[in-house]
Amino acid sequence: MGANTRTGRMMPSYIDDRLIATIVLTAIAAVIPLFVSEYVRTLIQRCLLWIPPTFGVYIIYSLLRQVHFAQSIFIGLGSYIAAFLAGKYFVTSELLILLPLSLIVSIGVAYVLGIFIMRRTGFYFAIMGIAVTMAFWSLVYKMRQITGGSDGISDIKNPSLFGIQLGDQGLYYVSLVVSLGLILLMRRILHSPFSLQLRAISGDLQKAESIGIPVNGMRRLAFIVAGANAGVAGVLLAFSYNYVGPTTFAWEFGAHFVQAAIIGGVNYFVGPIVGAFVFVGLEFLVSTWFPNLWEVVIGVIVAVIVVTVGEEGVTGIVKDLFGRTLKRANLEERTYSDGK
Amino acid sequence: MVMRRTRTLVVILTVVMLLMGAVGGAAGGEIPSGPIKIGFAVPMSGTATSLAPDAGINAEIAVEYINKYEGGILGRPVKAYIYDTKGDPQTAVDVFGKLIENDGVEAVLGCLSSGTGLAIAPRVESKWKIPTLLLEATTMQMFTTAVPNPKYVFRIGPDDVMQSITHVKAVLGKKPDLKTIALGAPDYEWGHDVVSSFTKILKQLRPDVEVVYTFFHPFGEASPNFAAYITELMQRKPDVYVGYSWGTDGVAWHNQARAMGLYSRIPLIFDVFSGTAKGQLATEGVLGETRAGNCMFPPHALGYPNSKLAPMILERVGALPTYGMGVHMLTGMLYLKAAYEKAYDLTGQYPTPEMLAKTIDGLSIIGPCGITSMINHQSTAPGMAVGKLHQREDGLWIMEDMLIVPDYLRIVPPWMTVDEFIGKLGEIGQ
Amino acid sequence: MFSMGLRYILNALPVVSYVILLSFSYSFLLYICGRVSLTFAGIYLVGAYATVSLSIALMGNSLSFAGFMGILLLASLLGAAMLVASYLCFERFLKTDVHRMVATSSLLLVFRGLVKVVWGTTPVTYSAPFLELGVSEIAGNIVPNYYLFMLGLALLLMLALAYFLNRTSWGMRFRASSLDGDRTMAQACGVNQNLVTLMTFAISGVLAGLAGGLYAPIAGAAYGSEANALLLAALSVIIGGVGSIGGAVLAAFIVGIVRAVAAIKMPVLELAVPFIIASVTLMLRPFGIWGKEFRY
Incomplete structure (x- = not known):
């Protein structure tokens, strides 16, 4: 049922509207660094880089109805690959080598982890994710000769693209292009048979199995897609701070992506994008406005969002407020129907 | 012809700029009015907090002390911008950015853990160029590999x-x-x-x-x-x-x-x-x-400044003295005060960040741990x-x-x- | 050899006792009401702070054992009240497990933020019971009596709960509404589900508050201690199995002892070892060593 309504929306006129919205937003993001101070640009860059891992959580949530706490493993892998190859044991800082390398490593690790993590569901899946993340964290933390332990690795060189050294501004545009590319890729994936199969699995396991869907394989594939997203973002995150520490592997860090996805709204394709911007921006602003009280404020905001609108998230609130004006725009696109 | 005209233009422009520079320099002699902005980037949440208890309150105390008992810096009251790094290096970078680029602070005290310090220090040296006093971040890596020739980064905690x-x-x-x-x-x-x-x-x-x-x-x-x-x-x-x-x-x-x-x-x-x-x-x-x-x-320092500082900490925090947070904050503030006043006395100008950084190195002050000096960007006390x-x-x-x-x-x-x-x-x- | 082995067990006792209480506080809620709720860790934090500040306010640095027991009772009642209040005002509006996990974990953030506002982040300690109960010597090993007191109290409480659940008529109503039974059926048979839920939350709150209060004299009440407690309790539930009292005790012993052994013999693994055990358990026995298969 979800599939029909969705393909029904693939009408050319809608695509035009969406295309316009996408182009406008991208243009804004491309022009903004010319007008704001550097720290705002760094912050926007961080938001942009949070989008792919949040999409990972979103895919696992919206397609499989599971909570994915283990994104920080892949962020950490990507970051440490950048830190080793472009910093500690300098080999290259060429993004065209580092990004695919991180992609391959993330896919490999996700494949292996997926074999046993993805066999579990619900609460057990969530805790398993946390446990594996913590195991990685303590490994990185304890191998201090190689990883620098809690001090991390600080002398990461600036990245280069096609052999040209990139400045901070250049890195911003690379981040913009990469996250935009990943968003488009995710859109493609969510409109493919793959996502239908996953929805079938989360709908009814036995039925899905009986019509010949390789249940475990498909689940593992979803985990791999999520991890690959985070791995790519990890490389760019490491370059944007020229520093990597074991906190990138901490499970609290992974939990932030879950919160971002929930805040954004897991019913909408734009949810992760909205969530990344709202979560990073809100956390930073609130914690600088009320340094003593920010935990209470953020906690209450998240709790209230979850209680009142649940999976609709901020996107849902915005849609309700400006329902008519946005009706035909990007926000309208639902990527799944919960069948309840 | 064109060449000569351009050259004349360049000469005139240079003279004008030099004149403006001189005027600007003369104007720099005056101390700006209004409070002097000092940034604090300390862990106030997350794991590091239980290890650096009440860092934010101790920063407030140090500023209050300077304003109340030392008459501010160059007669200007100090205004503190206290932000939370959450003990996370990446957040620390963002927070420093906000302090320096948005709030326009003139100096920063911050960074407790070595990780945050190592993320911050190279950026301060290459980009922000604002005197930064690291509270601890005491692993040897800081001044050996991360910033081998520091200009703006100082460390209050003793190295290992x-x-x-x-x-x-x-x-x-x-x-x-x-x-x-x-x-x-x-x-x-x-x-x-x-x-x-x-x-x-x-x-x-x-x-x-x-x-x-x-x-x-x-x-x-x-x-x-x-x-x-x-x-x-x-x-x-x-x-x-x-x-x-x-x-x-x-x-x-x-x-x-x-x-x-x-x-x-x-x-x-x-x-x-x-x-x-x-x-x-x-x-x-x-x-x-x-x-x-x-x-x-310690008994030899029970007079100045501790006889004023200790009651303030006892009143606000309830315990003495919360892992040296009070010590570090006040030591840093006293260094800054001494540097501002020395630079102003020597040059008759309100110090630029570069002058300030040059002045901090080599200063001696009486702080909560007694006489302490900043030698090669490293404070000799505590420890x-x-x-x-x-x-x-x-x-x-x-x-x-x-x-x-x-x-x-x-x-x-x-x-x-x-x-x-x-x-x-x-x-x-x- | 025996003395050596005993040493690790004795060293692990404080962690074992508070993890028993805390993990059962969590799994009891999950078992009876089918609700995932992480609020118990916040209650643990508040229990620790309440015990310490009440003790300092009432007794200074001296020890009156009866007074301390009274304060522990107060702390656990406070925990029960807070958890019930949290259910009534907040948690009952949460529809799915994912919502409960995300919403209650942000509630934890609120808890630690409030603790920071009220007490600051300088730790508070009241260690008189721990210091003044003295030490005993068991087979050449020194063990503070307070460890034994903690373990005794935790086990006693578990026994009482086991008696309540398995031997009383109210316990039968609880079991009928649990994951083992059938909530709708129980409702149809006249078991007041609202009352059962409220009582479950209250019992869970008592256990969590008591865990915080009992452990506070040993480590002090500190900002941020709830994160570690939450992880240990959640892992113990995974290892022991949901809703099983024996499982909670067994898992707490496993986690505590293995960590104590790793601390001395293999420091590299000390932090990772509970997670490794939990992962292995999840792979071999997905529903815990002592648990049964539920819908979760």
Whole structure:
């Protein structure tokens, strides 16, 4: 049922509207660094880089109805690959080598982890994710000769693209292009048979199995897609701070992506994008406005969002407020129907 | 023709700019009105918080002290911008950006853990160019590999070699006949760093002393159980135990070790940071360092500035003095005040960040730990004195029988590497 | 050899006892009401702070054992009241498990933020019971009596709960509404589900508050201690199995002892070892060593 309504929306006129919205937003993001101070640009860059891992959580949530706490493993892998190859044991800082390398490593690790993590569901899946993340964290933390332990690795060189050294501004545009590319890729994936199969699995396991869907394989594939997203973002995150520490592997860090996805709204394709911007921006602003009280404020905001609108998230609130004006725009696109 | 006209234009423009520069320079002599903005980037949430308790409140206290008792800086009141780094290096970078680019602070005090310091320091040197006083971030990596030739980055906490020299000398001085020693530290870079430099220096000065047990306990768990380490320690029966646990770790260590009778079984215990908490019972006779929990106020400095600072901390925090946070904040503020005033006196101009940074290096001030100097971007105190904890009749814990190691025995000269200096320690004298 | 083995067990006792209480507080809620709720860790934090500050306020640094027991009772009642209040005002509006996990974990953030506002982040300790109960010697090992007191109290409470669940008629109503039974059926048979839920939350709150209060004299009440407690409790539930009292005790012993052994013999693994055990358990026995298969 979800599939029909969705393909029904693939009408050319809608695509035009969406295309316009996408182009406008991208243009804004491309022009903004010319007008704001550097720290705002760094912050926007961080938001942009949070989008792919949040999409990972979103895919696992919206397609499989599971909570994915283990994104920080892949962020950490990507970051440490950048830190080793472009910093500690300098080999290259060429993004065209580092990004695919991180992609391959993330896919490999996700494949292996997926074999046993993805066999579990619900609460057990969530805790398993946390446990594996913590195991990685303590490994990185304890191998201090190689990883620098809690001090991390600080002398990461600036990245280069096609052999040209990139400045901070250049890195911003690379981040913009990469996250935009990943968003488009995710859109493609969510409109493919793959996502239908996953929805079938989360709908009814036995039925899905009986019509010949390789249940475990498909689940593992979803985990791999999520991890690959985070791995790519990890490389760019490491370059944007020229520093990597074991906190990138901490499970609290992974939990932030879950919160971002929930805040954004897991019913909408734009949810992760909205969530990344709202979560990073809100956390930073609130914690600088009320340094003593920010935990209470953020906690209450998240709790209230979850209680009142649940999976609709901020996107849902915005849609309700400006329902008519946005009706035909990007926000309208639902990527799944919960069948309840 | 065109060439000549361009050249004339260039000459005129240069003259105009020089004139404007002179005017601007003359205008710079005046002290700007309004408060002077100082940024603080400290951990106020997350794991690091329990280890740097009430860092935000201590920053407020230091600023309040400067405004109330020292008349501000150059007559201007200080306005504090206090932000939370969450103990996370990436957040720290963003927070520093906001402080420097948005709020326009003139100097920053911040960064407790080495990780945040290492993320910040290269950016400060290359991009922000604002005097930055790191509170601790004391691993050797900071001024050896991360920023080898610092211009704007300073460090208030003692580096690991400096403090280890004090600690080894104190242990050898208080218990000359020791044969065996045990060391315990939190399991993170600083802990490993400090234990290895302690062992190295001890090997140099007293090769016959045997290190019978070294352990690293989990760092910052907030509710740790140390019983396994304590029983193991009692089995090994060392003559001396040197413990580097700090913050909540230190508090829990002290409670548990005391309850299991460690303090009465080992002849000499050196609790470097002897934990601080509200309601904490310290132990008489245990050695502590200047940053140590209940005794940051060594008797020789009970007058200025501590007689004013201690009541303020007691009133706001309820315990003295929360792992040296008060010490570091006020030391940093006093350095800044002295630097501003010296630079202004010497040049007659309101100091630029570069002038300020140049002035901070080489300054001497009287801070909460007594006379302290900034030498090669490294503050010499705290970490220079060790003494026995003793509770006075008024309830304040102080240090007795203080052993103060002079600065020339602790600071690595620029022409030596750390290892060379440690190798020569025996020759320099006891 | 025996003395050596005993040593690790004795060293692990404080962690074992508070993890028993805390993990059962969590799994009891999950078992009876089918609700995932992480609020118990916040209650643990508040229990610790309440015990310490009440004790300092009422007794200074001296010890009156009866007084301390009274304060522990107060702390657990406070925990029960807070958890019930949290259910009534907040948690009952949460529809799915994912919502409960995310919403209650942000509630934890609120808890630690409030603790920071009220008490600051300087730790508070009241260690008189721990220091003044003295030590005993068991087979050459020194063990503070307070450890034994903690373990005794935790086991006693577990026994009482087991008796309540398995031998009383009210316990039968609880079991009928649990994951083992059938909530709708129980409702149809006249078991007041609202009352059962409220009582479950209250019992869970008592256990969590008591865990905080009992452990506070050993490690002090510190900002941020709830994160570690939450992880240990959640892992113990995974290892022991949901809703099983024996499982909670067994898992707490496993986690505590293995950590104590790793701390001395293999420090590299000390932090990772509970997670490794939990992962292995999840792979071999997905529903815990002592647990049964539920819908979760």
